[in-house]
Structures are given as structure tokens and as C-alpha cells.
Amino acid sequence: MFENLQDKLDRAFKVLKGQGSITEINVAETMKEIRKALLDADVNYKTAKAFTDDVKEKALGLNVLTSISPGQLLTKLMNDELAVLMGGTVEELNISANPTIILIAGLNGAGKTTFSGKLANYLLTKKNKKPLLVAGDVYRPAAIDQLEVLGGQIGVPVYTDRTSKDPVAIAMAGIAEAKKNGQNVVIIDTAGRLAIDEGLMKEIAEVKAQTKPHEILFVVDSMTGQDAVNTAKAFNDRLDFSGVVLTKLDGDTRGGAALSIKSVVNKPIKFIGTGEKMEALDVFYPDRMASRILGMGDVVSLVERA
């Protein structure tokens, strides 16, 4: 049944237990288990392979300290490596322009509309901004209502045009509205779309071309599996987005997709969603995500104390 990465690693590290040094043989065996565990965490197949190969090389070059077991050493090494891969430092949003235009994009149901509301709330309450939400999803039933309800909850105005079916025109009108009313951030919600839907991808590329956003955030469900790589790449090829938002991290997914996305498009993950409420937004911490994917926050702190 469901085994988390921690169980797997514990089992994998048994191979190393009692052995004084990291050798080609024991590290290979362990890496195989770790690779499997990464795959269970939904890390992309190629990414997992490259990562374990890399860690293996580094591990073999290490001198084993007497105070610490090879297993623990390897654990810490992995966590550090992963944290570096996840981005190293916290990346801030670029919101200096007036008005700052932020375009939100992603697959169906990823959490774009909810995130748009959360971001507006964050900018209003934490960054002292005057945001305007723009309802650019003209397809999903009640998408406009949804954004209006969220805007109402957080006290942020929402620009809508229920007579229009043209997201580009709506976005441009929204920006004009913001300028008129002195709102200094414009957050444009868009419809969910598949990366292979040529018509809709063209449409969002056009929204980008016309509105010239300062930030384009790609919103992705943290439970996504192997397809995360294809989708992130396709959206990035089309939009050259500036950051990633990982949603639904209040669940129990390991979130390996985060690593895959980072490694395939090399764009910073800027925010995480941790609930349905408007306050459930956090900035992204690469080291925390690394520990989550590995499922071994405890082990790391143990090693750090040793």
C-alpha cells in the first residue's frame, strides 16, 4: 500500500547501516531505492534519474565523518542538493511598475481564480497596494461570479464585462479602468486551458502580447503527476512565464511535480496555496519543499544536530 518516502529511505539506508564508508556498491543500491521513492513522489522520471546520478557522484567523493553514519550523510546531502535545485533563495514578485500587470495562467481547475483572489488579498494587506481583479475567463460557467464573490470577500474591486467574449478586450479595458481609478496592480484571471489546445493557447499569447504583463504566473496543482513536465514546458514555450504557483499543498501530496517543473523550465516558484480561504497563501521556501518531497524533515534536523 501507500508507503511514503520516509519509509522507503529508512529501508534504503539499512543497506548502509553499520558500514563505515560510502562505496560504489552500497550507494548504488541505495540510490535505486531513492529513485523509486522520488518517482512515488511524482518527480519526473528523467529528473529523478539525473538527480540520483548526481547525488551518487557527490556521495562517492565524500569522506565519511566518524560521528555520523553514511546513511545520514547521504540524507543530508540529498536534502541540500534538492533545496539548491528547487531554487536556493526566496523570489519576490516584481510589483514596482504602476500599474503592475499580472497575468494568471494554467490548466483547468488548477486553482487560478482562487489564487487571483489570494494574491489580490496579499498585495492589499501585506504590500499596501490597490489591486484590481479582472475577470478574463469567458468560458467556464459562473467563472465571473466566482471572482466577484472572492473580490467581495477581500474588498477588492473586480472588473467584468459580461457582454464580451473577448478576453483580450476585457483585459485591456480592465487595465484602462485601473489607470482611471488609480489602482496600481491589475491581476488578470484567465480560463483554464490545455497546453495542446491551439486556439486557447493562441488566445492567451495574445492577451500577453497586448497587455505586456510584468509578471506571468503559471498556476499548477501540486498533485500533478508526470504530465507536469509537458504542461509546464508547453506553457513556458508559449508565454515565457515569470514564476510558478503551487496550489493545494494543504493536501498530503509530496509534490514532486515542483522539482520536475523547476528542472524543465527553470523558473522560480513564487507562491504556494495552502487552503481554500483567501488567507491561505504563502511565499515559497525551497528548503521546505525539498524536505517535503523527500519526506524527511525530521531526519535532516537530526543530522544537523549530530
Next chain:
Amino acid sequence: EKTKEGLFSKITKAVVGKSTVDDDVLDELEEILVNSDVGVQTTLKIIERIQARVARDKYINTSELNEILRAEIQSLLSENNSNDFRNFEYGDHKPYVIMVVGVNGVGKTTTIGKLAHKLKLAGNKVVLGAADTFRAAAVDQLKLWAERVNVRIVAQPMGSDPASVAFDTLQSAVANGDDVAIIDTAGRLHNKVALMNELTKIKQVMQKVVPGAPHEILLVLDASTGQNAIEQCKQFTQATEVNALALTKLDGTAKGGVVIGISDQFKIPVKYIGVGEGIEHLQLFNKKEFVDSLFK
């Protein structure tokens, strides 16, 4: 158009003409299956079966391999002894009550709209129950679907008790002589105990109106979800005795391979697949077609 290299051609290259399955070949097979979200455990199961066949039959040609692989995967999907469902009609219960559950954003409400359409076309009187009273504009969304399909909907204001909406819906279905009642529920992550308990309560309340209801508890899974879908299935089944699955968003590049392991492990059949956002984009699951799509 889907641009992935043909999976089958990759496997063929890796296995055909060899009398033993060497490690490179197994790695290749593993990559192909894992890339479709089949998961390591289920992948190993499939690989073991292929290995056993190769050891026994010594030499495998392309068409044989094709058959063997498909057959092995199909058999994992069939181990719940279920046949594919053949139509959108229901016989025994009136009203036949369907409760739709799943994590956030997988496509529950949309699937309900599409299913209502199919059921109506098959000659059923359908009523929808808007028991997602939590997510912003969830009731409005279902109302628009009811309008689109032209079926009745029972709703209360946002924030009402979802169990009470379900109760009302079934009473209304009985009074109106409806054939099918479909209850929408709010998306919830399976690790939230209070929300999972709420589902159990909604279910129990329905039994006060229609004994045996809900007859179908449909867990909606998003095809792009990875291994977390297994835990979703486990937890929702514990809370509500899920007895059918719907796999949505198969019109994308995600393969939904995780249902192979789920179907094998939990013995719950996949009943419907979603292949788009439109009213017509719901199909009955077909094992053979699904397995074929993994190799496209």
C-alpha cells in the same frame, strides 16, 4: 495534437527479438509506464509479468508483445471482475441516487452537467442537488449546467448545510417521480478529517429519504494527478464507500495511468471518462480503448 513518441514503438525496440529481458530493456519499459503515471509498484507488477512471459516463450515478436502488454494491463483493470458499462441507463432504483465526490477542481460539477445530459438523452427525468454550498459561486455554476441541460435543480443559499440540500433534493426527486438524482459536493482534500466526516453525514442523511441511497458514489479523479490519486481513492472510499470512478481531462496529454493501480488495488471500476469541457464530452470507460491510448 499529441506529440509524444509512440510508446509502443519504444517498447518494441526494447524487447522484440531478445530472448531475455536485460536491465536496459526493463529500464525502458519502466520509463514508459512511469511516464504515464502508472506508478512504480504497478509498473513493477506489469514488468514481472512480461518477464515471466519472455522467460517462458523465449522469443517474442512485435505483434505478440503488443498483445501480451495490452492483455496484462487490461487484466489489471479487470481484476475487480467488472465489465465495462454499456449505457447511461439505470434500472432498479427510483430515484437512482448518485453522489459525486473528489478533491478540489478535478471536474465534479462539470461531470455532473455532462452526465445529466447523457441521462436525459437516455430518457430519464433528472434532478441535480447543489450540495456544494461552500466554494465561491458553486451553486451558480451548477445552476448554469442545469439550465444548459434543461433539468431541475434543488439549491439553498450559499453557506447552507450540504446535508440539508441533499435531503431536500431526494425529497423533491421522490415527490416529482424523478429517475435520477445527482448530488454535487464541495471539493475537499482527503486528509481533512472534518470535511470527510461531513461527506459521511451527507450520505447518511440521504438514506432517511431513499433507503439504500446513494446507489452510486462516484469519485472523480483528474487524469493529470499523479500517485496522490491512490491516497484519494483510499480515503474517499473509507468515508463514503466509493463504488465508481470518473477520470476527467483525458483530452489533455496526461494519460491517467494511475487508475490501473487503483482499479487493481481497490477493485473499483472506472465508469466514465471526461474528454473536454463541453456538454457532450463524457464517455463510458472502455478498458481496451484506454489501454490502447497508453500506447499511442
